[in-house]
Amino acid sequence: MTDPTTLGQEAAHWLKRLEACSEDGPGVTRLPFTPQHRAALDVLRDLYASAGLETHLDAAGTLVGRRGDGPALLMGSHQDSVRSGGAYDGIMGVVLPALAVKHAKDLPIAVEVLAFADEEGVRFPTALVGSRALSGRVPPDALAMQDSSGISMAAAMEGFGLAPAKVPSLARDPTTVLGYLETHIEQGPVLETAGEALGVVTAICGIERHSVTFTGQAGHAGTLPMEGRRDALTGAAALVTEVERLARNTPGLRGTVGELHVFPNAVNAVPGAVRLTVELRSADDAQRTAAGHELTTFAHEIARARGLTLDMARSYAQPAAPCDQGMRGALQAAVRRAGGKGLELPSGATHDASAVADLCPMAMLFVRCRDGVSHVPEEYSSPEDMGLAIATISDFISNLK
């Protein structure tokens, strides 16, 4: 096989062409079912052809390239980006396996490379339609969702030459697939900090979100003595502090207060109400759920001690999607054969793999990114790291029975 750095340079070349398939403005903006999506598909068709993949666009807009007969290993990720995003998120996970297929010495199994139309959910208030279609789990109302111009996803698909009515027929028979491997830029600093090019994902974290409102009594910051106050912000600050403390002291748990609004929010007014969000993520659903209960209890204690009223509700919950033990182990072995440590880490972000997990076993390979940043124009993975990923994917395929 070609040496990894040369492979990585080839990947960088394809990604450069794909980066140009973008709306004007900083970074990459490529939304599903748009002229930019079509331009990217043209590039991907060239790539798939060079890898000997037989190609078709399915009813959900997924570009499917297949080589071989019988049960197939599915590999891929999404073609779309966030607004003013980077050139690697998603699309790199299409290019690297295609090149792995192209340069593989032998292919003991059938493979498919998939480029899903929409994972980010930027254009429509739904996401993962292409990957959900594989297990027949597209929510009934998803295709009726409208973008900001009032165009439904079904209408956008039709305008793109697709037949949205056929989306339900995309569900695969589980006996025809061996598993799903997704390669993705890490979008975090763990691999860079560890000095590792590649990492093996243990699970896609579950997520829960709580919507919290503390209500006290607004008042004049001059005339209200400290002892009589029912300040909603000092109560909220105690919860912000506790979310951080608990997450720091619970290995694997991530806890964030990302959104916080103060009312009336004036320099000389004691805050009468604060609305905030608590988000918890963990690969371990029981750990996450317990943390949610603990924080709810804590918030009620704060409210009671401070004479505040508390309205706290879990507004969203999504269970963790564990990676398949067998695939994980095989992937880790391949990473080690390529010279890496086979570092294991959870994925804090959601990926197409969490949807394909409803169909078949899945695994994920993370590639180091510079400065841990993603979803920005500065997003970057080096040709060296991408080349190691291609070699690892090839090796992983070669060792599948």
Next chain:
Amino acid sequence: MTDPTTLGQEAAHWLKRLEACSEDGPGVTRLPFTPQHRAALDVLRDLYASAGLETHLDAAGTLVGRRGDGPALLMGSHQDSVRSGGAYDGIMGVVLPALAVKHAKDLPIAVEVLAFADEEGVRFPTALVGSRALSGRVPPDALAMQDSSGISMAAAMEGFGLAPAKVPSLARDPTTVLGYLETHIEQGPVLETAGEALGVVTAICGIERHSVTFTGQAGHAGTLPMEGRRDALTGAAALVTEVERLARNTPGLRGTVGELHVFPNAVNAVPGAVRLTVELRSADDAQRTAAGHELTTFAHEIARARGLTLDMARSYAQPAAPCDQGMRGALQAAVRRAGGKGLELPSGATHDASAVADLCPMAMLFVRCRDGVSHVPEEYSSPEDMGLAIATISDFISNLK
């Protein structure tokens, strides 16, 4: 003298008439140099006449009523309200001394009752023009300040029949005034909590405000492990907590974080920056200044420990205005003769008295308000409490040499 409750009922009657001098909508909205202001002046002229006060409207729109010759005790407050405010804030401090003069057995000294046009600063981005004019300290640019319709204060005064060019001539000769006594609704819960109708103000608190920005690194709440975070909100929460702790542990200090903004403020984003305000108030300037220094040091320590950058600057400072010891003592004695304890308390809010303090000694009498609320339609002081205030003011005047 008439019994206090009857006096208080008379005050309530005048305040009822003045409450009607308002824009439509909840509560009282009476801005300076408006038809509502003119209607209030018509009522006050009746009141002044009933108290034997010789009345004129000065160049700043202050309704001045005088009885007697020689150096005078000035008494009064402001006629204007906030939007949808109450019927007592300000205007009660005009009605009660006028009734005290009306019902006084004897007047050993000359008195003036003053109804200032604008203390709240709601219409124009400046305030206290009438009371500042008495010491010749109206800021040079104040009359050029415009309201939201682009009308300058000078133009509004002219439209009201005033001669703004003559405002500088309103400066009084200090030898012609004995002092200034302002009666005001407390706007806080201290008297109600203590079960006292009246309180004697020790000083109008000094104020300082700090503008604080913590900057860390925004990031994805899923992909960023806890250990690598530079979360601006958890840093800000530590400062919010410390402002409260310090103020609670420093008798007489009030500390408030009233305004706080999070960036980017999204449920799944680690906060990259937080902008907030810290306001400190104290009757003791040295105590307040020391607290400001201590909190600045604390904020720098938080920033250093958490890898944040800190931008913290004192954006506003106003020294405390202590009440005159002699007048305070005489007022306290009068409160005690009326059956009260003579409870002393600072004023956390600014009043006309802080401006008149530049001219002459001043003192303030606080009247209990219901539920500690002010600047809202629910604002209320009882006829009984107002009657005790009238009796106390009368007694105070009678005992002046």
